[in-house]
Amino acid sequence: MFGNLDDETKKRVPPGQYLTARFPVLHMGPVPAFDPKTWKFRVWGEVEKPLTLSWEEFKEIPRRKLTMDIHCVTKWSKLDTSWEGVSLNTLFELGLVVPTEKAHFVIQHAEYGFTANLPIEVMEAKNFLLATHYEGEPLTPEHGAPLRGICGAIPGRKDLKDVYFWKGAKWLRGLEFSAVDVPGFWEQAGYHNDADVWLEQRIRG
Numbered sequence: 001m002f003g004n005l006d007d008e009t010k011k012r013v014p015p016g017q018y019l020t021a022r023f024p025v026l027h028m029g030p031v032p033a034f035d036p037k038t039w040k041f042r043v044w045g046e047v048e049k050p051l052t053l054s055w056e057e058f059k060e061i062p063r064r065k066l067t068m069d070i071h072c073v074t075k076w077s078k079l080d081t082s083w084e085g086v087s088l089n090t091l092f093e094l095g096l097v098v099p100t101e102k103a104h105f106v107i108q109h110a111e112y113g114f115t116a117n118l119p120i121e122v123m124e125a126k127n128f129l130l131a132t133h134y135e136g137e138p139l140t141p142e143h144g145a146p147l148r149g150i151c152g153a154i155p156g157r158k159d160l161k162d163v164y165f166w167k168g169a170k171w172l173r174g175l176e177f178s179a180v181d182v183p184g185f186w187e188q189a190g191y192h193n194d195a196d197v198w199l200e201q202r203i204r205g
Contacts, residue, residue: 009079012069012155014162014197017077023143024076031141032111032171039146042174043091046103051096055146059132061086061094066129068152071197073164083150085131088124102179108149111171116149116184117193118167120177127152127160130172144170153197163195164202 005019013019036055043051065084071077088106091097099120106123108116122128131150132139139145149168154160166186176182187193192201 012079012153013077014071014200016200017071017075017197020076020078022076023078023081024072024074025142026072026074029112034141034146036146040173041147042109043097043177044174045107045177046100046179047177048098048100058086058147061096062090063132064090064129066127066154068127068150068154069162070150070152070165071162073166073191073195073202080155081152082135083129083131083152084133084136085129085147085150087126087129092124097175097177099177103177105178105181107176107178107182107184108169108172109174109176110148110169111173114169114171114185115182116167116169117182117187118151118163119181122151122161122163123149125160127154127157127162128168131168144172147172162197164197166191167195 039055041053041058063084064087067080067082069077069079070081104120106118106120128151131148132146134143139148148170149172151163151168153162183193190204192204194201
């Protein structure tokens with residue numbers, strides 16, 4: 001599993017995971033077509049004002065870079081992956097999105113009706129991005145282009161919750177802020193709602 005890895009690197013691999021140099025492609029259904037002229041990103045629900053952005057408008061939002069370890073529920077882990085995208089806090093700071101006091105969860109809505117749910121404090125943490133780039137290049141279609149949610153582990157940051165990779169939706173089209181939790185596609189299929197990688201929360205008990 002670990003080969004010749006040093007002890008510090010071994011500590012970054014959660015229980016039950018194995019390391020891969022590849023980036024496996026896993027998703028339900030076909031890869032959707034992307035038309036930048038018609039693509040829209042929406043935010044609604046428990047926010048002061050709904051938001052709709054075109055792809056050109058979304059690209060104008062300042063992006064940040066982030067290096068993280070990512071962990072898939074199918075048990076592969078990939079270390080030191082490089083991402084670039086928009087943080088939820090950037091949307092807050094720019095005043096584009098202002099959650100109400102009732103907003104406790106965020107539901108990611110993607111193509112084909114796919115959803116993924118997370119508490120708002122997880123999505124606004126430093127290890128979550130609305131990602132547009134991977135390893136310095138725009139996302140490829142099979143990895144969620146033009147926009148996907150991404151949550152991983154920042155080495156050394158034990159204060160940040162690390163969840164399995166399915167909690168970031170590919171082909172993201174909108175965010176719904178909600179007062180109540182709404183299980184996403186995989187949670188409804190039997191996956192664990194919290195998805196903590198260090199607790200091996202893969203399947204609902």
